[in-house]
Amino acid sequence: MLRNLVRQAGRPLALGLSLFALWLLLSGYFTHATLLCFGVASVMLTVWLSDRAGVMDGEGVPTRVFPGIVTYMLWLTFEIGKANIAVAREVLRPKLKLSPKMIHIPARQASDLGKTIFGNSITLTPGTVTIDLHDDSILVHALTEDLADVEGIISMGEKVCAFDGEEGRDWARNRKNGGEGAS
Structure with missing residues (x-):
């Protein structure tokens, strides 16, 4: 059961971390708390929308x-x-x-x-x-x-x-x- 939970969380986590790393790299905002919160919120929204759209598979998020x-x-x-x-x-x-x-x-x-x-x-x-x-x-x-x-x-x-x-x-x-x- 734990293995299945980790497997299910793997793709969203990989997508979220990748998007956040890309956002940090492109934005350059590392110290402004408000902007970091907006970055986290936008990544979470993107991961949620990807999951809802059904593209969180091996092709959409090729881990x-x-x-x-x-x-x-x-x-x-x-x-x-x-x-x-x-x-x-x-x-x-x-x-x-x-x-x-x-x-x-x-x-x-x-x-x-x-x-x-x-x-x-x-x-x-x-x-x-x-x-x-x-x-x-x-x-x-x-x-x-x-x-x-x-x-x-x-x-x-x-x-x-x-x-x-x-x-x-x-x-x-x-x-x-x-x-x-x-x-």
Whole structure:
């Protein structure tokens, strides 16, 4: 009974703590009691509305990705910075050497959420845009040959697989070891 209660409270608690941490980070108000109370109230209202709307499930509050997605977001921020520099260098050249290219990238993520995170990560990285998503591949448009780095994009997909679920973790592990599914 206690285990069931903890399981039921897990998603609302995870959502509430995540929202409050995000609110603190974005607002910057750590000492004003009134504003902190309003922040707590808004988070509680959001959690309550999410529960009432029935979106407090594994898709709406994917607690399985929380630990891994934090390190992934830090890594992605660094990659976005590197891509910004590469695109700025291309654009500021006296003679533009743009060579647009469309490439197909395998999408081995175990869930729709994982594929969405992977596709959005590609689009967030300057110089690349996710054009289409199929069950097993993503069509990507890249501005230049350098940005159309298939291995680099597949590596990004591996990082998503690492926190997306057991099937995705197995594929990423096999690929890293040069085993089956390494294509």
